[in-house]
Amino acid sequence: MINHARLAGLLENLDLAAVVAVSPENTHYLSSVFIRTQVSIRDRIACVIWPRSAPPTFLVCDIEESLARAEGTIEDVRTYVEFAQSPVGRLVEIVRDRGLSDRRLGVETRYLSVEQMADLRAALPQAEFVPLDDELAQVRAVKTAAEAARITAAYLATERIIREAWSRCGEGDTERTVANRMIETALARGAEGVRHLTLSSGENTVHPHMTPGHRVLAAGDTFLTDVGFFFDGFASDMARTGTVGRPSDEQRREYDAYRAAYVRLLQRIEPGMRASEVYRSCRDDLARAGYPLALPHVGHGLSRRGGHEAPILHPYNEMPLEPGMLLAIEPGFRPRPDRRYHLEDLVMVTASGAQVLTDWESTEAMLQLATA
């Protein structure tokens, strides 16, 4: 599921002999293997050496070798013994072995640690290292059809899960109870796990990333979730807002203003628009209704495992939108100091505009949880 044309173009345009990818998002992208311990145990590095005109090499800790061979797409898997061998030392050996030690190599200087880079420079004094973080993010940003289909499937399943779980929740439940019901529903519907689950009610809604706790839902509470589940190795990242029982007139007014701006934003996206323009159009739209934007961005691209990725829709990002980009759109809305609303849907930039891939009509009114 690699966008081979863009990757080859990048190597060619920057005249690189190889890409040396070390971050979880890039090794996952290039190898098709997600190595969990690469995230949880940072010293246990995994990397992909992707030469311009030869097959790639995948370097992993020997603990992960069987997984790399079972699930990966790279044939040349090499290993190091943790603690006995320096992972960077093994990487240097491979760079030499592949004839790249005096060549121009793309590296991730926003991921490589100070120590790792110092070791690389010392061992490969003839190599030229070129920062490549943004460029690799741009390769990943335009999805292949297979990637887009799997991410979309994860979103659609997540949407059903939220509605199904919430239909069985209401006044008297704790935030934790509702979160658990969402997880149980997700597992029953085939999810492999939870990427993230923010869920909050009432005044807790103002914290974007609070762990669901013991607050008891009361009639009239605003209620929201920002959640990602894994399906078939791909993650969703979706938000929905509701009320416990019927919304008050004020809640309805606030939500309607937010949702109207949200819909206009979804409908305004088109290729060629810059990320910064998407942000500004939403900010100005809400400002006309008398509300400030409550987040420094209004959405983002997403990786296979759900991280924020290019293009991030913030006011300083001049990256133009291209057909095939997937965007999670999520303007922040906090009309009062004690209440926040959150919607997040998936959009694909197309040749002529954009297509909302989630069932966003489900956001027409706030979802209503049961009252006693």
Next chain:
Amino acid sequence: MINHARLAGLLENLDLAAVVAVSPENTHYLSSVFIRTQVSIRDRIACVIWPRSAPPTFLVCDIEESLARAEGTIEDVRTYVEFAQSPVGRLVEIVRDRGLSDRRLGVETRYLSVEQMADLRAALPQAEFVPLDDELAQVRAVKTAAEAARITAAYLATERIIREAWSRCGEGDTERTVANRMIETALARGAEGVRHLTLSSGENTVHPHMTPGHRVLAAGDTFLTDVGFFFDGFASDMARTGTVGRPSDEQRREYDAYRAAYVRLLQRIEPGMRASEVYRSCRDDLARAGYPLALPHVGHGLSRRGGHEAPILHPYNEMPLEPGMLLAIEPGFRPRPDRRYHLEDLVMVTASGAQVLTDWESTEAMLQLATA
């Protein structure tokens, strides 16, 4: 729950004016706030400036400000606006504001990226930067009583969850079904979420970190889990092995040899022993029984969120064990190419030896799942 005596001693011994902590484990440790997006969105940095003789400062993205104030122990919370302000630029401002710009500062050179460190050096040319990764890990390694109690509680709950969930599983279930049952049981018993869940059967047991899949459990299968759940913000990291139905004579023989070596290892731990000695004693013990060790370490310390931490019990680590250290003991055992066994329990190093904090007697025989 900071080990203040060790932290103060570190600043004093290395003559540091301040520690600048940027990694999730250290900012969590020093602030008591876990900021999820610091892990999932690496550019959204959070850091703690901890001066030797003045109160600390906590710098977070403004999105996380409310959480930092609601859950944190550091009063001086400062923020940056994502994308509009450089996080490292704000950190530099704080370092200057705190009168530290020409002082000796401890930094994490195994976490700071090449770009971040270059920005720090350029903006603070008078400062002296001292790598402090290992030293901070040693501060964290000796737990306070409150930390140890909460980690122990997470382990004891996890042990009950494994046994309870497995008692309702058996032949004909898929790995995924069993994993889901474990998660549902954990949520019902108060867990806030899953840190990691490896679960495999039969020949899949040889992959240390495979996602539970669609393999159907058959009578006679070896079966294992390596799992961590969050309770009260703290994580467990525990492993158990079983069989579907009664073990064969060969499985029993293999397991008995492994478990006997495991018990001897648990009983041999004492203060003053070096991490490398713990490793070697287990390797030699298994070698006498004719088996090789299947992992490059036999255990590790653990962070609040469950990562591998100092002291890692590997053959090149000369760190001596100290009273108050918590260790997850987990020698790897793979007597055949298609079968692996795994046990992992929690041990505290005491003044006179070590105390196993989990109910490790539950490992006396392999747990047996039901046959049809």
